[in-house]
Amino acid sequence: MAQQETDPETERQTDRSLTMSRAMVEAIAHEMREDEEVFYMGEDVADYGGIFDSTEGLLEEFGCDRIMDVPISETAYLGAAVGAAQAGMRPIAELMFVDFFGVGMDQIYNQMAKNTYMSGGSVSVPMVLTAAVGGTYNDAAQHSQTLYGTFAHLPGMKVVVPSTAYDAKGLMHNAIRDNDPVVYMFHKRLMGIGWLPAPDGPKTPVPEDDYTIPFGSAxxxxxxxxxxxxxxxxxxxxxxxxxxxxxxxxxxxxxxxxxxxxxxxxxxxxxxxxxxxxxxxxxxxxxxxxxxxxxxxxxxxxxxxxxxxxxxxxxxxxxxxxxxxxxxxxxxxxxxxxxxxxxxxxxx
The missing domain is CATH 3.40.50.920 (Rossmann fold)
Known part of the structure; x- marks a missing residue:
């Protein structure tokens, strides 16, 4: 799909406010309805709805063939996502915590990020890697990092970090439609889930219609x-x-x-x-x-x-x-x- 430019001031004129998690889910659901090749895979993303509500409600609409719980093997399911993307599908693969990237790093930076280049452009890898980032809730050194710079430093991946529900929805639409791999990093503290209160600000008016926010636009x-x-x-x-x-x-x-x-x-x-x-x-x-x-x-x-x-x-x-x-x-x-x-x- 072609990237859709939107007028932020016009789009924000709505009385409906969403948390960041609901805005993300709304964008994912829209893209899944529009394109049967879009599917979501990760640990605890089906029955549980994602531990940070990143997929809440999607299983009921799309079923376990498209909202898939996977074994605790990031190496396996990230590799599967890369292969599915190269075969023409549009997978969204979730790292429950970005800190877990280490066990699937070869699949991320040697395959997801480089296969288009290594194939001379003969394949594309249109996938989204989502990951929860950030501390401030006392989950210690292996569950609290952000690691923005790690992914931004390695060529071949686009890196997205929303701060509001409005931005989260528009950036998610754009990420799923992009023909290159996108790393979509959401901060746990901003998601608006009951057990992890968000600060004032991330819950914003969000239009019901789909819209995109172009990458590279601060x-x-x-x-x-x-x-x-x-x-x-x-x-x-x-x-x-x-x-x-x-x-x-x-x-x-x-x-x-x-x-x-x-x-x-x-x-x-x-x-x-x-x-x-x-x-x-x-x-x-x-x-x-x-x-x-x-x-x-x-x-x-x-x-x-x-x-x-x-x-x-x-x-x-x-x-x-x-x-x-x-x-x-x-x-x-x-x-x-x-x-x-x-x-x-x-x-x-």
């Missing part, structure tokens, strides 16, 4: 004149909270939600920094060799003269702790962003 979630805050996922909402607090002190922060890392909308970031002169990059991934450094480098390469100050806010290079006070210490919060913006602004 969204300015809050306009400002003094400091540019670039972030994604959960930390869009933490940045907006920080921006509201800073406004009380006369500091006007602009918040840019990247929405996709591959492709990356460097132009929107550069335009914002050219206006504000100050850049703060916030990420829940690790600080070293990651997203924060990449954003700063891209801005500096083309716009060094515009930069008066740069700050980075990210997870330090340690495994995510289990203990709640320790996890809260390493995962950036609104106060950390506020401090970084103040430093960039010259107030600290």
């Amino acid at each position: 969204d300015v979630k809050r306009e400002g004149a003094d400091v540019t805050v670039v972030t994604l996922g959960l930390h869009v909402h933490r940045a907006l909270e920080a921006a509201d607090d800073l406004a009380d002190d006369g500091i006007d922060a602009e918040v840019v939600d990247l929405r996709t890392l591959v492709p990356l909308d460097t132009e929107t970031v550069r335009e914002s920094v050219a206006k504000t002169g100050r850049l703060v990059v916030v990420d829940e991934d690790y600080r070293s060799f990651g997203v924060t450094g990449e954003i700063v480098a891209r801005v500096a390469e083309d716009g060094l003269a515009d930069l008066e100050a740069v700050e980075r806010v990210a997870v330090p290079d340690v495994p995510l702790p289990y203990a709640r006070p320790m996890e809260n210490e390493v995962v950036p919060d609104a106060e950390d962003i506020t401090s970084a913006v103040r430093a960039a602004h010259g107030d600290e």
Whole structure:
């Protein structure tokens, strides 16, 4: 299907609000009705509906032939998804936690990501790899990472990270229709499930009709004149909270939600920094060799003269702790962003 451009302001004019999980499921269900080659596979995605409600209700409509629980073998079912995609189907394969990518990494970065290139373009791999990411709910080092940068670093995959229900639906439609492999990373804390309360913000008005959000199109979630805050996922909402607090002190922060890392909308970031002169990059991934450094480098390469100050806010290079006070210490919060913006602004 051709990519459909939409007018966000027009599309947002609806009284119906959804959680991010419901918005994702709505997009998946629409695509499955439109195309019988679309199917979903993963651990606990059928009867259970996904442990983060990523497939809730789909089994009842589409049955176990298209909403498939699989054995606990990421190597096997990710390889099966790659093969199905190359055979003309459009699988969606879920990693229950992105941390589990290691046991299926060959299927992801040597097959899913590279088979189109290695075949000289004779095959395509139109599949979506969904994965739950993020901490803040005390599930320790092997279930709490984001790893955006790991997937963005490896060529051949598009990488999507929604922060709101509106964005989640539009990006999911686009991901399923794309002829290249897409890694769709959803933050557990934003899904709106009962046992894991979401912050204010991810539940948004969502049109009933299908619509797409083009990849490589960042969204300015809050306009400002003094400091540019670039972030994604959960930390869009933490940045907006920080921006509201800073406004009380006369500091006007602009918040840019990247929405996709591959492709990356460097132009929107550069335009914002050219206006504000100050850049703060916030990420829940690790600080070293990651997203924060990449954003700063891209801005500096083309716009060094515009930069008066740069700050980075990210997870330090340690495994995510289990203990709640320790996890809260390493995962950036609104106060950390506020401090970084103040430093960039010259107030600290």
